[in-house]
Amino acid sequence: MPTRLTAHDLIDLVLDAASWSSWDTAPVYGDISESYAAELAAAREKAGTDESVLTGEGLMRGRRVAVLVGEFGFLAGSIGRATADRLVAAITRATEEGLPLLAAPISGGTRMQEGTPAFVQMVRIAEAVMAHRRAGLPYLVYLRHPTTGGVMASWGSLGHVTVAEPGALVGFLGPRVYQALYGEAFPEDVQTSENLYARGIIDAVVAPEDIPDILDRALTCMLPDRAALSAVEDPADDPVPDVDTWEAVTRSRDPERPGVRRLLKYAAADVVPLNGTGQGESDPGLLIALVRFGDVPCVFLGQDRRGQTAAHPLGPEALREARRGMRLASELGLPLLTVIDTAGAALSVNAENGG
The missing domain is CATH 3.90.226.10 (2-enoyl-CoA Hydratase; Chain A, domain 1)
Incomplete structure (x- = not known):
């Protein structure tokens, strides 16, 4: 106690x-x-x-x-x-x-x-x-x-x-x-x-x-100081080179390619992890957090490949966690950043039962 x-x-x-x-x-x-x-x-x-x-x-x-x-x-x-x-x-x-x-x-x-x-x-x-x-x-x-x-x-x-x-x-x-x-x-x-x-x-x-x-x-x-945020220059409109189809497939399946946690480790100034829906559901395949990139804060929703397996693909719990993050961003007037990294949603009886 x-x-x-x-x-x-x-x-x-x-x-x-x-x-x-x-x-x-x-x-x-x-x-x-x-x-x-x-x-x-x-x-x-x-x-x-x-x-x-x-x-x-x-x-x-x-x-x-x-x-x-x-x-x-x-x-x-x-x-x-x-x-x-x-x-x-x-x-x-x-x-x-x-x-x-x-x-x-x-x-x-x-x-x-x-x-x-x-x-x-x-x-x-x-x-x-x-x-x-x-x-x-x-x-x-x-x-x-x-x-x-x-x-x-x-x-x-x-x-x-x-x-x-x-x-x-x-x-x-x-x-x-x-x-x-x-x-x-x-x-x-x-x-x-x-x-x-x-x-x-x-x-x-x-x-x-x-x-x-x-x-x-x-x-x-x-509660960012919005007046202190500096403008961000528009990114250069560089052409995206063509990539061979099979090379794109092998790149996407490379287990060593960067994931959402590496992005946060090297790019984020602050990370406050949140957990679950707040209503008794959570999914390790989704990372929800309050994050700052430089001086700019956001609500971050990142599909975490490390938490997704063949036995536990991204399920309905993760989608309801994402809803929580979206509501949070809406209420607080913060940007919402999503990182998509998944082989697809769960295709199962449990997923159907979970809505």
């Missing part, structure tokens, strides 16, 4: 020193029971925060960013109506001010003390996140141990790029709930960061100390 950082620990780790500025106002709970009020008071004392989420802004390697950070010490990071009000206000402000949004949820889900009214707040939070994305602004998520329930199903699962803490418990269904429902323990290796990565649901498993570097590289690609 990973060592659990507090919200303030993570803020200090990721943001530039002394750059944090809170956006939070005192939470308003309305008419609540005495017992719930006592729980809230005890949670404030235990966690040292006034709610389970802190919001604000800071500098991340000199770049101004908006931040949402969960605090597990406050009622297991649960989300109530006042918490949702805070999150929605912060997301809306980040959108209005044109800021990239960094989220680090950690939560057992919605606040049981408030019942259904707390659960439906997830709709409001998800709507605010999607409005932020529609504005062409990055939303980057770091899932921490644990992130479950309505939090995972809403603002925890809507990132343009989503990574998770090593060994974290991440999923919708809490293991205790599963055991209560079915009378047996939930398998240990399912709701883990590593399994979600293997399944194409998250993009990477990243230690907390490595978060600033991956954020910086991702935002460099996602």
Whole structure:
């Protein structure tokens, strides 16, 4: 089990020193029971925060960013109506001010003390996140141990790029709930960061100390200084020499000819690999990444010959990964670069069943 950082620990780790500025106002709970009020008071004392989420802004390697950070010490990071009000206000402000949004949820889900009214707040939070994305602004998520329930199903699962803490418990269904429902323990290796990565649901498993570097590289690609990009000269219109047909065939089948990874190694300035569709599918035959060539960023979709075999040709999962990349480029207003390198799509029963 990973060592659990507090919200303030993570803020200090990721943001530039002394750059944090809170956006939070005192939470308003309305008419609540005495017992719930006592729980809230005890949670404030235990966690040292006034709610389970802190919001604000800071500098991340000199770049101004908006931040949402969960605090597990406050009622297991649960989300109530006042918490949702805070999150929605912060997301809306980040959108209005044109800021990239960094989220680090950690939560057992919605606040049981408030019942259904707390659960439906997830709709409001998800709507605010999607409005932020529609504005062409990055939303980057770091899932921490644990992130479950309505939090995972809403603002925890809507990132343009989503990574998770090593060994974290991440999923919708809490293991205790599963055991209560079915009378047996939930398998240990399912709701883990590593399994979600293997399944194409998250993009990477990243230690907390490595978060600033991956954020910086991702935002460099996602938020380029367009005014600083220099014009590119039109390529020379040189005639393409004829190549003997059989020579073209043998060249294309030469196992030593350059592939997509060699292109990135020698030509790219930055590469932030992404992984899968985000919905439980991935294909080793497609490489999806945020990439810079010189100063120009793009979303990169490259068919990776190394990941395609006779037993596993390019299948429908790869095509759905490509769709994800296309949506990402469209939302962020980035160029889309595709590299085609395949003997053809899968011709099989599985491919037909996969759509």
